[in-house]
Amino acid sequence: MRAVLVLMLLSLPGLSGCSKSNDVYEELPNSSLAGAPREEVPESRMDAPVARPVTIGEDGPRLDACGAMGQVTRAGAKGLALRAAPFADAREVARMVEGDRAWICTRSIDQKWLGVVVVPALATGNEAEPADCGVASPAERKQPYDGPCVSGWVASAYVRMIAG
Secondary structure, X not given: OHHHHHHHHHHOHHHHOOOOOOHHHHHOOXXXXXXXXXXXXXXXXXXXXXXXXXXXXXXXOOOEOOOEEEEEOOOOOOOEEEEOOOOOOOOEEEEEOOOOEEEEEEEOXXXXXXXXXXXXXXXXXXXXXXXXXXXXXXXXXXXXXXXXXXEEEEEHHHEEEEEO
């Protein structure tokens, strides 16, 4: 008898906890759940993943902002795509070629992507030092990279560690 009563109570719409997930959006068509207006996203960007900045300072304030140096290997004729986020379909930021170097600052959880800061190439015949990307010294705290050099995400299979 109790089992039947419990089943009857769960079948009532108010007690079952079931609702359509889009009910909230139908009630609030121009706002987010917090009540703030939703940002309009162009159709061309609807299915593109959001950019994720490279994080520096993950090893703490006593170690360099990016703890290792890597070099592109097995990139092929087309080179290696530097992406805005750790996803194969993320927007391409730049291309790296065989032998290019980058500071390795972070990794994706699945270890398939490296968050890097690209070491600028020296101009031909220029003996000057490359630009200081600001990651070879400690960072005060863990933070998104916002320096002068190009940063992004590369597939870890195409980068070998050369210093760390």
